[in-house]
Amino acid sequence: MAMQVDLELKKAFQELQVKMVTSTQQIKVSDAQIDQLKRSIKHSELVEHEIGALPDSTRLYEGVGRMFILQPHDSIKKNLANKKKGAEEKIKNLETSKSYLEKSIKESEDNLRELVMSKQQNR
Secondary structure, three states, X not given: OHHHHHHHHHXXXXXXXXXXXXXXXHHHHHHHHHHHHHHHHHHHHHHHHHHXXXXXXXXXXXXXXXXXXXXXXXXXXXXXXXXXXXXXXXXXXXXXXXXXXXXXXXXXXXXXXXXXXXXXXHO
């Protein structure tokens, strides 16, 4: 009987370890993506600020692939705003998935603690 309990606990610990490793890796990837998106937002804000300081008669070009296209001020400002909005939405989604992963890890740890406690009480 004691040997079976040890195998059950061993299996539960192994499953928790695998879950912890994969979840931790996913959390690190999410953090890196969030940092990159925050840098993108900051870049867009800086460009938007610099464009706002230019007179309307200034010709502005937007990079598209390997070339630059003449664009009106409003178009460039709208593209920058859309880029910021998209990045903020992605950050929100990544934060949600990150919190889900953290909650999932905590629940697994709690379940394992309960299993250990129940096995100790049965002895």
